[in-house]
Amino acid sequence: MRERDDRLDCLIVGGGPAGLTTGLYLARFKRRFLVVDSGSPRAAWIPTSHNIPVFAQGISGPEILARARANLAQYGDCIVPGTVTGLRKGPEGFMAVVEGEDGRVSEVAARRVVLATGAVDIEPDLPDVPNAVQRGLVRYCPICDGYESRDRRIAVIAYGAHGIGEAVFIARTYSDDVTLLTLGQHLELDAGQRARLDEHGIEVVEAPIESLDLENDRICAVNVAGKEHRFDVLYSALGLKYRSDLAISLGAAHDPSGCLLVDSHCQTSVKGLYAAGDIVRGLDQIVVGMGHAALAATHIHNHCELPTEDEPGGA
Template sequence: MESNGDMLDCLIVGGGPAGLTTGLYLARFKRRFLIVDSGTPRAAWIPTSHNIPMFADGISGKDLLGRARANLEQYGKCIRAGRVTGLSKQPDRFIAMVEDDEGGTSQISARRVVLATGAVDIEPDLPDVPNAVQRGLVRYCPICDGFESRDRKIAVIAYGAHGIGEAVFIARTYSDDVTLLTLGQPLELNADQWSKLDEHGIKVVETPVQSLDMENDRISALHSGGKEHRFDVLYSALGLKYRSDLALALGAEHDATGSLTVDSHCQTSVKGLYAAGDIVRGLDQIVVGMGHAAHAATHIHNHCELPTEDEPGGA
């Protein structure tokens, strides 16, 4: 719903669940908007999720995205393939530099912007297995599918204290057979942290992984320090790289990891700039991102013609 040369009501950066939901709301508010999508949503990696309401048999990330996109496109053409490479703020608008798939560039002006660019999981360094998370060999969300892994042998990959929280979460919720793998990195913990691992019976393997066994498109065993370790499920708890560079360049407030802090309307500290989905500090869940989208889109609709407090006459 991009107008010919006119300023948009809103530009949405990112075509994952949060971005598509923002678009759906704005379409139904009859707003002029455009989604610029690079085609790399984190949700596409989900093999099957069972904790999205109304999908009792589970749904894959790709199927969910396909349905959301088809739903939105009933309201008209509103998605452009491309990448926003720069974002600047003027008194009454944002200017986005967009690069298309052929390398061409263009500018888009919008009164408001929603960043739904998400995050990328840091991949574990496993021998001869690149992109293990993206290929579905290693999972990344026990909240999403831990129930299906209950009472099984589970390994959590983490290089330090970061993985303790996830290992404990799994041990206290789903399984009493949990192992923390550091892939050769030293596990530097204090006495309280070691005590927490002991309390939940979490085993630790710090030796490097020399080789892997594959079975039915999954990792079935890791050979480490001369021993074989067999698991039913592997989770990675190595953290995320947040795609928040556009917001950080504008001075938006964020935490130490780069995830953005927002108000109750999902507006960042840069007035007129909103964020939704995994890029926002907090729980990384699809339904949460959709909630962000609903808040942001409704606030944008209600305030779109009004100047922001950064503009002359703004509140």
């Protein structure tokens, strides 16, 4: 770990696609940076993504991460395992508290910081099947793989307006056989929402799931109130928990869910603090996160020697 007085141009928090892409850009800009990776990127859950343009046959999340790490490794040893447990801002930049895998705590100083800490999907509470999303039994991104599920029997696990929106999105795009499973939650529908569900023929099942049938490493049926419902694909749309605590502790602007608000350069309302990937409000897609990374890294490179407007001598 670098000494306290050895200030980095940029500290990158998070080793998913957005964080690693930020590192790649900064390496090629010949900047001094470090990626702190806690080892739990959301991308690692992806069985296969089919909408990353250069991979016609699809590519898994672990393979994306492995390739991105190998690419960045060409430029030196710039990734360290650990967790940033604290972040504060002073007159000369940022100071991060980093806890390593061995439990040792260090401090890292940096002129700029990019948060690429992402989010975690809220797992559905399914009987006898914990961590169904992480295990790939339930999918979470119809934009990534919905095309492969077209014209099949699809269930959406969700409730509330977001769940209705997800079910309608899938029904109008990929399949005319969509069921909304609310896991025992009563779905309050206004006239407009009911009309949308009826328009797309979406069945709503509000009773709790009593049991599941698994076949060939997939959930093929759910049993509700003594009735079996068979599906080809299940999607979860229960929302995300955003890993934005570090930014919020510094006063960064965010929406009610904790998603960070950024400008056109992916800079938060805290000058010098940037965000990329799923932690940014908008479309949660790998290519979008990579775009965030490109914008943030280029802006950092072009302004790194300049103080921010809230620092002494800043504009």
